[in-house]
Amino acid sequence: MLDTHCWLWALSEPEKLSPQASAMISDHTNNIYLSTASIWELGIKAQLGKISLPEAFETFVPTRLQVFQTIPIQITPSHAIIAATLPLHHKDPFDRMIIAQGKSENLPILSNDKVFHNYDITIIEIAR
Numbered sequence: 001m002l003d004t005h006c007w008l009w010a011l012s013e014p015e016k017l018s019p020q021a022s023a024m025i026s027d028h029t030n031n032i033y034l035s036t037a038s039i040w041e042l043g044i045k046a047q048l049g050k051i052s053l054p055e056a057f058e059t060f061v062p063t064r065l066q067v068f069q070t071i072p073i074q075i076t077p078s079h080a081i082i083a084a085t086l087p088l089h090h091k092d093p094f095d096r097m098i099i100a101q102g103k104s105e106n107l108p109i110l111s112n113d114k115v116f117h118n119y120d121i122t123i124i125e126i127a128r
Helices: 004-012 019-026 036-047 057-067 077-085 093-105 114-118
Strands: 033-035 071-073 109-111 123-125
Touching: 004 019, 004 036, 004 057, 004 109, 019 109, 019 123, 033 036, 033 093, 036 057, 036 071, 036 093, 077 093, 093 109, 093 114
Parallel strands: 033 071, 109 123
Antiparallel strands: none
């Protein structure tokens, strides 16, 4: 599962990714997952002007999901319960949801966020 910034880097700045992360994302035998929390986070950041997208958000997301045949992971009640009960190492609600989904679905998370290592999940570092 890709953390939000990992997905953006893979799409627009692949040179920032480590060779291992690039290979994993490019390998068509791997399923690439993205939390719907990441989509929500991008929308908010775009509205606030914290990120700039090359096209309207409502066009950007569906077209970019197709690039790596990305599979969105919907937020379920069990994901919300896990996110709400995680230790408070991470305060960002979007990251807490990504962590909860990775934990619940037993998926490694490709991320550069060092705080993720404080949780009992598999993290694959993505930065060069």
